[in-house]
Amino acid sequence: MGNLPEAWILTIGNEIINGVITDTNRETISRELRSAGILVKGMSSVPDDLGFIGDALRIALDRARVVIVSGGLGPTEDDKTAEAVGAFLGVPLKSDPEQLARIEERFLQWSRPMSPTNAKQAFFPETAVPIPNDYGTAPGFLIEREGSIALFFPGVPRELVRMLRERGIPAIRERLGASDKVFINRTLRVYGLSESKLGEILGDVAHDEEDYHLAFLPRFPIIRLRIDVAAATPQEAEEKLAAKEAVLKERLPENIISRDGRSMEQVVLELLEARQMTLALAESITGGMIGEMLTRVAGSSKTFLGSVVSYSNDMKIDLLGVSPDTIRGLGAVSHQCAAEMAEGARRAAHADLAVAVTGIAGPDGGTPEKPVGTFFLGLATPDETLTRGFLLPGTREWVRTLAAMQALDLLRRFLLGMRIHGKPPEEG
Amino acid sequence: MGNLPEAWILTIGNEIINGVITDTNRETISRELRSAGILVKGMSSVPDDLGFIGDALRIALDRARVVIVSGGLGPTEDDKTAEAVGAFLGVPLKSDPEQLARIEERFLQWSRPMSPTNAKQAFFPETAVPIPNDYGTAPGFLIEREGSIALFFPGVPRELVRMLRERGIPAIRERLGASDKVFINRTLRVYGLSESKLGEILGDVAHDEEDYHLAFLPRFPIIRLRIDVAAATPQEAEEKLAAKEAVLKERLPENIISRDGRSMEQVVLELLEARQMTLALAESITGGMIGEMLTRVAGSSKTFLGSVVSYSNDMKIDLLGVSPDTIRGLGAVSHQCAAEMAEGARRAAHADLAVAVTGIAGPDGGTPEKPVGTFFLGLATPDETLTRGFLLPGTREWVRTLAAMQALDLLRRFLLGMRIHGKPPEEG
Incomplete structure (x- = not known):
């Protein structure tokens, strides 16, 4: 500009x-x-x-x-x-x-x-x-x-x-006597794409032009896209902003989580409330992070019932009803354990939905078959239980943060009827 | 300097x-x-x-x-x-x-x-x-x-x-040809005192002098005290640093939590390990924050067994065995509920120690008797259960963060045999 x-x-x-x-x-x-x-x-x-x-x-x-x-x-x-x-x-x-x-x-x-x-x-x-x-x-x-x-x-x-x-x-x-133009802006939050991938997708619309500027503001693991426009009148500015935003929405149909500063956890809680559904969690690898994120939001108690942070295997068995055979045979970090944890949390909290997370955050505890970053998500609904596997990159902190965000994004995608990412059980 | x-x-x-x-x-x-x-x-x-x-x-x-x-x-x-x-x-x-x-x-x-x-x-x-x-x-x-x-x-x-x-x-x-002096420094972490209170206690030792500087570095809710000294030889510098540190230790016998960058959660986990004790949590107001903090530390699974994040009253009753009469008569935010939550978590996780937190983080949910910031801590040990009440200041985020830190500091003080802060039940 x-x-x-x-x-x-x-x-x-x-x-x-x-x-x-x-x-x-x-x-x-x-x-x-x-x-x-x-x-x-x-x-x-x-x-x-x-x-x-x-x-x-x-x-x-x-x-x-x-x-x-x-x-x-x-x-x-x-x-x-x-x-x-x-x-x-x-x-x-x-x-x-x-x-x-x-x-x-x-x-x-x-x-x-x-x-x-x-x-x-x-x-x-x-x-x-x-x-x-x-x-x-x-x-x-x-x-x-x-x-x-x-x-x-x-x-x-x-x-x-x-x-x-x-x-x-x-x-x-x-x-x-500075410019009498009208300046407005909007910030979209994007999850699930790297900065370089986003650069590829938006390369041709990210250039600077007179009265329009698009900035990438990464704040791990979210990237904010800020659109700045200027125009002679408020109405023209609004129209211009809407047109620029429409292009981004078309390019990123599933990855824009909000256009008004709402966080991932706020979006998930609002979707739950709109559908009148309650949520419970079974957290292992994240140690309580997902519950902490959800309860940052005032009023979260309307839909969030609670979480079982089953760091020990005994707690998985005693409080969530995970089968000792599952832990012995397949391990606590497995599709089957994630499924049983989710079902157990849903049952224990009398919730409509439950999400379970189990994985290896590192730096120790990895094996050749299940390296650090191995991570399984379970989702129990009134109709079915599904699981997904991931290999998450980075340090202990990154792996845990990504695990929590993947769990919330799974809920968001499920509640919006979108595709669910990750490897299903048949692929390991 | x-x-x-x-x-x-x-x-x-x-x-x-x-x-x-x-x-x-x-x-x-x-x-x-x-x-x-x-x-x-x-x-x-x-x-x-x-x-x-x-x-x-x-x-x-x-x-x-x-x-x-x-x-x-x-x-x-x-x-x-x-x-x-x-x-x-x-x-x-x-x-x-x-x-x-x-x-x-x-x-x-x-x-x-x-x-x-x-x-x-x-x-x-x-x-x-x-x-x-x-x-x-x-x-x-x-x-x-x-x-x-x-x-x-x-x-x-x-x-x-x-x-x-x-x-x-x-x-x-x-x-x-800059100074050939030896410059060394050490950072002490302090919890539980405001910056102004700390200023009063340390006023006369916080001045700048040749070859010595003491800086307050607040990072809510911790204040770091950084001691910088300079001397002609490494040995002299070490002696000078030790002397300055000794003064601070004498003034702050209970509030210095570490002298080497360790966080509150690291200190608590190391004390648990040294005493070969295991820990469970019952988190309400903090929604999982305490578990999240503890599990940031690699190896925390040695002593931390897990947490029941009982945001709903049903979960307090079903998973922690809190009496419905307690919730009906005294409320979920009470000394008695904190005691029952701690005992329930200790039992459910087969842990040596359990800490429970319950309170009103706001902005809504306060009453004249129990305003926003009302907070109760419970500690269940093999010998006894004790509870403490607090009125925590600030926003929802501050109240929750302080609640988590008070819980960890209670554990630290208990494990070190120090006085336990807060109001006991007889005072309300």
Whole structure:
């Protein structure tokens, strides 16, 4: 997408420079700016130091029309951003009565005494315009210098992103007369395809063009596809986005799990609820991970009844009714054991559906016949029990995570009437 | 720690600038440098662009004696770092036969054909000194300019950190005649104290001094305490570190869970193994999280038998033998239910110990008597069953995470013979 104003991001904080925290504000700011049609061309970070902050601000303002700064607006002695900007501009700091009143009001709301140091947060360089903070004590501010502007926000991610969205972006648009186009985006979540496979499938639609951009954002084992479009009117933008999304849906009829940020576990729980079905689990290799994922979702107790985490063979036999002969003859990691575990969990929990997972996560425990990564899934339904076998790649952590996601994806596919992946029993 | 050479970190990549990935290389490099006695004073990031890279490199070399650069050394067209450095220095690129041979050899080892684009990775600015890569295809390189040096590494975190540690730091020491002191560090993990409480307890020992630095690194719900010391000899450094650690141990006799990076779950599993005891769980509020945490650890099956994730009341009754009267009269979130769940899990799994967790994670489901965050722990042992009540703060995610950690910490404290926290039944 061309012809956009360019921005620089500057984050301030000793803890960033010392490697004590992961600075995620930079990527958040970059994505928010992109949604508003502003391209980032560089980023820098400096400690809470007057000289370093002034130097970094000068470098940024010399290179971009918009500079977004985060951090150093707190009440402590370490927080030096306002003072540094005053020194940089050569103007004194001045307390802003309106912002001071807002800070005092906030402490009243919290019924907490306001520390004298918080009054410092209402001091801004004389020529700055305050940016009120509706979510915390530290207001931000805006300065202009030779046709460029710099906006300063607190480093608290939650406050920063809301202030930037609600007050920062409109202020930038107003001051720079930035693009009056409408920018919208949507993120699809994709499971079950590698990044390179996805690249093959979408190669010809993934190029950048005027007013359209498709980004791959892998977060193992999910890949998010973010579509950004711009157009003259909201309606045109919506139509354009729908057309681009339709192409992706046609290319990936089974692998897009959601288009609105819902996770795999949310999708599965909603499908269960829509079909009025309850679910139980028998987890071995995953140790409880699938239940943990499902119960992250508030309200999951409507459809999720529980799980038997049968790490030991005795628990498989005693609580799930797996036959000792199955374990002795075929092993706990087998199609037959997965089937009996699923049936046992369904019976024990009085559930409509049950899924069982058993496998070898490594690093030890593999054999030539059943190497690390060997994994079996069982699904017991009112009508039938089916099993599937897989060889999962990677470390113990990867194998376990993939096992949990394969189990949830099996449920999703079953509930949507799609093909079920993996090797059926007759193939081993 | 004073009088150390100062460094600048520059990371290069379009995906960093676009906010597509979280750039964790910056913090990794910062910590590695600190361990070597080199202080970072600033960081910047630019896209894969010749002009931006040259500009950022000049800014960094003007400000620090050591510049560490990562990214842009891959084989694709996007990777422009070597070319940008050549242009910056005003020297042509030249292929290095030794590095080319190493790349070819690596592809032979992998039995994969080498792409012609990989040959590009052996091209360096004429005046640069190559830095071999023992862990991937992209070699790094070093340049000098007016008394400062810049070292370039690939952006792959695993390769970067090893190359920096094994080749980069020694090269910096050699060239800058940096400190010949010995720098060592140790990280203690602390659970059960807030950062502000820890600040109070350690206020007078947390100050920075020559050759000693104590950092708080919170990663909810654990706080890591990192001790850095420097001394003239390895023995002196070890003695100094031991003395500093002894002070922390005295101040925090029960809250330091490990001194060598072991997680809470690893510590609990090792205590169980040392005492030759087996463990079972009955998880309600955590949905499987505790089992998942324990089974992350390879070899956990030696002591961890399994878990009954009884999200529904029926499963509590059928599989754990909780009395229906308990659930009807006192509720599933009660001391009595926690006790019966623990006893039921111990019995069902034939375990030596069992821990049960039940509570209200929210956001819904709270009542005036039992608000969101109400949480009960049960521990069944061969000798007795005890329960504890808590009111946990925060979001659903926090409540669940704290519930899991409290359960593991209860086990740790029981196995170490420490006091058990929380309200006993008589207090409600």
